[in-house]
Amino acid sequence: MAEAGxxxxxxxxxxxxxTAYEWKLLTASQIEQLFDRAENxxxxxxxxxxxxxxxxxxGIRRAYSEQLYRALLDRKQQAAAELxxxxxxxxxxxxxxxxxxxxxxxxxxxxxxxxLYMLQNPQSLFSWAFRxxxxxxxxxxxQQKNEDSNTSYAHEAQEERSLEVEYADPIDLIERIDQLQxxxxxxxxLDKTLTNKLERYVILRIVALGDAPREVARDLNLPLxxxxxxxxxxxxxxxxNTAFMHLLREITGLAEFTQGVSYDASETE
Amino acid sequence: xxxxxxxxxxxxxxxxxDALERxxxxxxxxxxxxxxxxxxxxxxxxxxxxDLRYSLxxxxxxxxxxxxxxxxxxxxxxxxxxxxxxxxxxxxxxxxPNFFPPQLPSYILRLMNQHPRQVAIHLPVQHPxxxxxxxxxxxxxxxxxxxxxxxxxxxxxxxxxxxxYDDRYVSLTVQVQNKTGPQAWRFDLRAGEFQGSQTSDQNxxxxxxxxxxxxxxxxxxTYHPVDAQAEDAA
Numbered sequence: 001m002a003e004a005g006x007x008x009x010x011x012x013x014x015x016x017x018x019t020a021y022e023w024k025l026l027t028a029s030q031i032e033q034l035f036d037r038a039e040n041x042x043x044x045x046x047x048x049x050x051x052x053x054x055x056x057x058x059g060i061r062r063a064y065s066e067q068l069y070r071a072l073l074d075r076k077q078q079a080a081a082e083l084x085x086x087x088x089x090x091x092x093x094x095x096x097x098x099x100x101x102x103x104x105x106x107x108x109x110x111x112x113x114x115x116l117y118m119l120q121n122p123q124s125l126f127s128w129a130f131r132x133x134x135x136x137x138x139x140x141x142x143q144q145k146n147e148d149s150n151t152s153y154a155h156e157a158q159e160e161r162s163l164e165v166e167y168a169d170p171i172d173l174i175e176r177i178d179q180l181q182x183x184x185x186x187x188x189x190l191d192k193t194l195t196n197k198l199e200r201y202v203i204l205r206i207v208a209l210g211d212a213p214r215e216v217a218r219d220l221n222l223p224l225x226x227x228x229x230x231x232x233x234x235x236x237x238x239x240x241n242t243a244f245m246h247l248l249r250e251i252t253g254l255a256e257f258t259q260g261v262s263y264d265a266s267e268t269e
Numbered sequence: 270x271x272x273x274x275x276x277x278x279x280x281x282x283x284x285x286x287d288a289l290e291r292x293x294x295x296x297x298x299x300x301x302x303x304x305x306x307x308x309x310x311x312x313x314x315x316x317x318x319x320d321l322r323y324s325l326x327x328x329x330x331x332x333x334x335x336x337x338x339x340x341x342x343x344x345x346x347x348x349x350x351x352x353x354x355x356x357x358x359x360x361x362x363x364x365x366p367n368f369f370p371p372q373l374p375s376y377i378l379r380l381m382n383q384h385p386r387q388v389a390i391h392l393p394v395q396h397p398x399x400x401x402x403x404x405x406x407x408x409x410x411x412x413x414x415x416x417x418x419x420x421x422x423x424x425x426x427x428x429x430x431x432x433x434y435d436d437r438y439v440s441l442t443v444q445v446q447n448k449t450g451p452q453a454w455r456f457d458l459r460a461g462e463f464q465g466s467q468t469s470d471q472n473x474x475x476x477x478x479x480x481x482x483x484x485x486x487x488x489x490x491t492y493h494p495v496d497a498q499a500e501d502a503a
Contacts (some may be wrong), residue, residue: 013352020355046306046322050313056351058309073399080368085359089349092358106366113368114483116397117411127305131339144431186282192413208281213318221463224311225344232330232337239289248289268293 006042009056010035017060025071027116038063041123062123069122072113076086083129084109095140104136111136183251193244200235206231293329300329300336308343376427378420387493388421392429394485400431409433413441413488423447429490431482438483442489444474451494461490468495 014031017023026034038059042048045129048055071079087108091101112125112130119128198220205211206227217227238244303326310317317323330337348354374393381387392414400409413429426446431439443456454469458477461484467475 009395016352016355017350020359022359045309047310047313047315050310050315053352054309054313056312057352061350067358071287073397075395075397077367081362081365084348084365084368088360089356089358090346098360102360102364109366109368111483113396117400117409117439118481124305126350127343130342133346134342169428186285203285205301207285210280212316212498214316223344225341227331229337229341230333232334235288235331236334238285242372245289248282248286251288 003039005052005055006039007035009052010038010060013053013056013060017057017064021082021085023064025067025076025078025082029069032111033065034060034063036064061126065125065127066122069116069119069125072116080109080113083112086129087133090130091137094137098141104133104140107136108133185247186251189244189247190238193238193241194234196230196234199230199237200232202227203234203238207235279297288331289443289455291328291332293327293332295329297329297336300326300333301339304340304343308340308347311344312347338456365450367417375416376414376418378418380421382493385494387491388418389489389491390418390427392488392490393481394427394487396483397430411439423450429481429488434479437481437483438479440476440478441480441482441488442474442476443469443492445469445492446473451496453490453495455495457491461485 014035035182038056041062041206042055042059043057052129068079072083084105087105090103091104092098095101095104108129112129115132119125190203194203202216202218205216206213213227213231214224217224220227222230238248296394307317307323307326310323318327330340331395376393377391379389379391381389394413398411398413400411402446409432413430413431415428415430417424419427425448426444427444428444428446430442432442434440441458441460443458445454446452452469452473453471454475455466456469457466458464458476460480463477463480465477467477469475
């Protein structure tokens with residue numbers, strides 16, 4: 001029963017993806033073989049019983065990666081064109097003009113072709129191509145920065161701002177913190193060290209209160225990975241602040257010397 | 270709705286301290302090898318934060334900007350394959366560049382000198398290069414060229430093959446084998462920014478280390494016999 005459901009999901013996902021991306025490398029019988037391969041890939045995952053649609057997407061993505069890899073080695077233009085369309089889509093997400101997106105797409109495919117021998121696992125072709133894309137994007141941003149420092153600064157500032165979004169549903173965090181009786185000195189130090197509200201909120205909920213990141217991401221209406229990024233950045237800021245770390249050791253009873261230390265957020269390493 | 274949890278005032282400080290002071294237990298390479306599966310698990314709804322299999326990886330991400338950046342990239346790109354949120358905006362086929370121009374000549378040969386014979390070969394590198402996993406991924410091999418140089422009277426067999434040197438570079442082995450006559454050569458190789466000279470072994474084979482194959486469009490190989498008198502005698 002589960003197998004029938006999985007097969008049906010694979011068909012649906014394939015139908016959608018192959019139409020959207022105009023995947024034309026395979027014949028009808030090869031598509032059936034692709035489903036077999038995708039099923040095996042799903043069963044080999046550590047989590048073969050997750051969300052059926054997501055698993056089917058993963059299975060199709062990896063199985064089609066293998067086909068694309070083979071076709072690129074066979075120098076099939078159709079394979080390169082399909083990869084180019086993927087790069088172009090990614091390019092359009094980050095660069096508003098089509099010309100830039102298509103230039104990056106072309107460079108991306110060329111880089112894939114030249115470096116294909118380095119790819120250890122053909123199933124990872126798409127993931128690997130994504131990393132090549134982001135590397136090209138960074139290069140392009142540096143190039144733009146050199147050409148026009150203001151433009152690039154504006155882009156970076158926009159990225160930073162996107163991490164400072166006000167949380168969509170400001171749960172009464174202060175009240176919750178009061179209930180939990182977190183040391184006021186610690187709260188005060190966190191306020192001073194983490195000036196970014198999102199980072200402060202995330203660190204309090206995930207690390208201090210132990211809430212699940214997925215739950216916090218949902219409350220913030222943010223993608224889970226952006227929530228993790230906010231947490232990681234907050235931890236870095238705290239770790240780099242020697243005065244904060246000293247205070248934390250005091251509060252947790254781990255400081256060797258606690259006398260005469262006052263907190264000053266401006267004191268960093 | 271959030272769960273109401275027991276009073277954790279002191280625990281909060283300890284949690285924070287643990288998160289800030291723990292050591293990395295996985296290397297970046299180990300984490301990067303796991304990231305694709307991790308992102309897939311997360312997307313499939315696996316509760317990775319409460320699953321012990323992922324705890325070391327998550328700790329590493331908290332602490333490593335570069336791995337966090339790769340995780341962000343993979344996560345952002347993953348929704349390209351979300352079959353319920355697809356956009357249908359491909360460019361027309363006419364705008365797609367041609368990535369595989371007609372095949373280049375397999376080599377261009379020049380006779381630099383008759384006695385002793387000195388031969389120069391311009392060998393285009395066709396990308397992508399296909400590797401064969403003969404002995405596992407670390408021992409893969411790619412044939413860049415294998416054929417007879419039929420223009421020369423002794424019709425030597427030229428073989429150029431590559432093996433991984435490290436994650437980025439390759440080692441190139443050049444071999445020239447005559448049916449008769451000398452078998453030991455002095456090779457000069459130019460490959461992009463790489464330039465090197467090697468004397469072959471008695472099988473006519475020499476290996477050049479640390480070459481960036483991805484940056485190459487062509488190889489320039491020049492060879493002449495190590496023992497010129499041997500060639501004259503032949």
